[in-house]
Amino acid sequence: MRILGEVLLILGVALIWVGGIGMVRFRSPYVRLQVAGVADVGGSCVFLIGLMIREGWLATGGLALVLLLFVLFTGPLATHAIAKGAFVRRIRD
Numbered sequence: 613m614r615i616l617g618e619v620l621l622i623l624g625v626a627l628i629w630v631g632g633i634g635m636v637r638f639r640s641p642y643v644r645l646q647v648a649g650v651a652d653v654g655g656s657c658v659f660l661i662g663l664m665i666r667e668g669w670l671a672t673g674g675l676a677l678v679l680l681l682f683v684l685f686t687g688p689l690a691t692h693a694i695a696k697g698a699f700v701r702r703i704r705d
Contacts, residue, residue, distance in 0.1 A: 625655070
């Protein structure tokens, strides 16, 4: 189980790292929001699940679960709010 947790930790960090590269590379605000959403929600959730598996429930499981739920609910909400603000201001590609 410990190796699975470490693999998920590395995968989560890799997703966040690739998202950072995408934020620098792409120019359109809507494409940047797509990259940020995948990197933030996907990478953070995979990392937190890996942390729960690697360290066990007693060490960090409860806090990691709360953080996981927080990221799952607020990440897409924040991305939507930014996209709607850009659309209302008529920001195009």
